[in-house]
Amino acid sequence: MDLNSMRTILKVVALLIHEETRKQIEAALSRIEGINISLRMVGDDRSLSEVGLKELPDVVMFEVNGHREKDIADIENILKEHGDRISVFVTTKGSDVDTTRRLMRAGVKDVYPQPLQVQEMVIGVSKVLADKRAMQRSAQGKRGGLTAFMNAKGGSGATTLAVNVAYLLRRNYDASVALIDMDIQFGSAATLLDLKPRSNVMDALLEPDRLDPIFLRALMTHHSSGLEILASPGDLSSYDGISEQAVTQLMHVAVENYDFVIVDMPRVFMPWTYAILALAEPVMLVVQNDIPTIHDARLLIEHLPLKGIAIDAIEIVNNRAMSKMHSVSIDSLKEVLHKKRVHRVRNDYEAAADAQDQGLLVVEIDKRSDMTRDIESFAENLAKSHFDRKEDKSGLFKKLFGHAN
Numbered sequence: 001m002d003l004n005s006m007r008t009i010l011k012v013v014a015l016l017i018h019e020e021t022r023k024q025i026e027a028a029l030s031r032i033e034g035i036n037i038s039l040r041m042v043g044d045d046r047s048l049s050e051v052g053l054k055e056l057p058d059v060v061m062f063e064v065n066g067h068r069e070k071d072i073a074d075i076e077n078i079l080k081e082h083g084d085r086i087s088v089f090v091t092t093k094g095s096d097v098d099t100t101r102r103l104m105r106a107g108v109k110d111v112y113p114q115p116l117q118v119q120e121m122v123i124g125v126s127k128v129l130a131d132k133r134a135m136q137r138s139a140q141g142k143r144g145g146l147t148a149f150m151n152a153k154g155g156s157g158a159t160t161l162a163v164n165v166a167y168l169l170r171r172n173y174d175a176s177v178a179l180i181d182m183d184i185q186f187g188s189a190a191t192l193l194d195l196k197p198r199s200n201v202m203d204a205l206l207e208p209d210r211l212d213p214i215f216l217r218a219l220m221t222h223h224s225s226g227l228e229i230l231a232s233p234g235d236l237s238s239y240d241g242i243s244e245q246a247v248t249q250l251m252h253v254a255v256e257n258y259d260f261v262i263v264d265m266p267r268v269f270m271p272w273t274y275a276i277l278a279l280a281e282p283v284m285l286v287v288q289n290d291i292p293t294i295h296d297a298r299l300l301i302e303h304l305p306l307k308g309i310a311i312d313a314i315e316i317v318n319n320r321a322m323s324k325m326h327s328v329s330i331d332s333l334k335e336v337l338h339k340k341r342v343h344r345v346r347n348d349y350e351a352a353a354d355a356q357d358q359g360l361l362v363v364e365i366d367k368r369s370d371m372t373r374d375i376e377s378f379a380e381n382l383a384k385s386h387f388d389r390k391e392d393k394s395g396l397f398k399k400l401f402g403h404a405n
Contacts, residue, residue: 008136008308010129011057012037021063021091021114028118033274034129034308056082059128061089072102079107087128091116119302123311130310134281145386146255148280149317150265152297157319158286159183159264160352161345161375163192164363166262168379170227175259175383178220179229180250182276183266184239187232190221194359197221197231201250204230208246213257216250228258239270247272251279260386274307281386282315284343289318289328294336301337315339317378320347343378346370 012035016022022039029037038057060078064071079088090103093114100111110124149162159181166179181187181201190197199219204211220228254261263276277283283304287297297316305311316337318330321344334342348362348371355365363372 008034008129008133009036010034010059010125010132012059012061012125013057014039014061014063015042016040016061016063017043017065018063021116024116024118025061025091025121028116028121029125031306032122032126032129032308033306034278035125056085058132059087059089059125061091064090064092064095072099075103075108076106083107089121089124091121122305126305126308127310127312129308130278130313133278145259146251146261146263146276146280147282147284147382148263148265148277149284149286150277150300151267152285152287152300153293154267156286156288156293157345158284159188160192160362161284161286161317161319161378162262162264163189164361164375165379165382166229166260167193167223167225167227167361168363168376169260169262169383170225172376172379173383176257177227177260177262178254178258179227179262179264180254181230181232181264182247182273183232183234183264184242185232185234185236185266187234187264187266189264190229190231190234192356192361193223193227193229195221195223195229195231197229200231200233202233202237202241204250205242205246208243208249211246211249211253213253216253216257230254232264239268242270242272244271244275248275248279251276255279260383274309277304277309278307280309280313282313283309284315284317286317286319287333287337288320289330289333291328294328294333297337315341315343317343317345319345321345321374343381345374345378348372 012029014025014037016025016039019041022041026037026039029035062071062075064075075088075090088108089110089112090108091112091114095111095113103111109128110120112121149158151158163179166177169175170177179189181189184202198221203219204216217228220230222228251261263280265273265276285297285300287293301311301314304314316333316339318333321330330342330344334340348366348369351362351366351369351371355362358365363375366372
């Protein structure tokens, strides 16, 4: 497998008038990994139609001067000719609502008024990068989908949710599911499944040249449900021997060979963890509704787009929701994290404790508890979302959900 072919590079060309705008855009976009940006000063006296592009980029960012009709018309013509191949963003000072609406109707992705709010621009361009990655994966005929679970703060319950969701995807939808525990030092997914693995994820990462479907399946530990897990060593192994290339190859081999790949992430931020999050659709950020956890979640939501992870790919899971111990409402959670939707998993301490004591999963212990019903609904939504993204819905998606139309 050619590792270089796995990397997605977004080519961005910015045609700018003012030096201050150039500095702001360069500072903002150069922080996004996977961006190749070319900044060109074109001045205020040149028509955009006169500015030639030797090679059509993925993104063109125009700075235009207020209401100048010629600039607006040029952008409309560019989108009419190339709108199916490029994404266009505009920044301007002094344009009115009607001009902005006209640009958006023409197909401009977004219009950023000046002075620039660079975080909004980072989010917009990161979304285009994520979309390009998704298109490349689709073109390569990838089989499954990768979902990453990560705690916003330690102890929020990401591992419990990852394991239970992986189990339900296997049991309820007869799908092939790989659970990969990337929490190298403190991973406990195998323990929750009452398994004693003979191999672990480091066996794969330290021999990336051997990583193929046969080697990966040989390293997997099998659960009685049919779920397959690549366990964590859980022994304070050093992160030093882990390369971004090896992790990326592992994820690609897994995605090519399973319907679902569920990754339990460590709360560690290194090139290889960012690489996994960039491949994930979606990233499930697990929070509890207390102020310290929400603070960390907001930091992550602001930071991850700088690493090429689309803000739309980050979904919030409110674990232990409606617990009397927590003071922040779900509505407040949505407002603070700027998310219209939050997945709810209600608290059931007794069922969780019984499951841990008996070496079973929460969804096996009490099938009628609020917690079990919420996790089942969560798994169903994930399954529908995944198969709905596939171009061919005639196979497994119809079998699972009966959509035969």
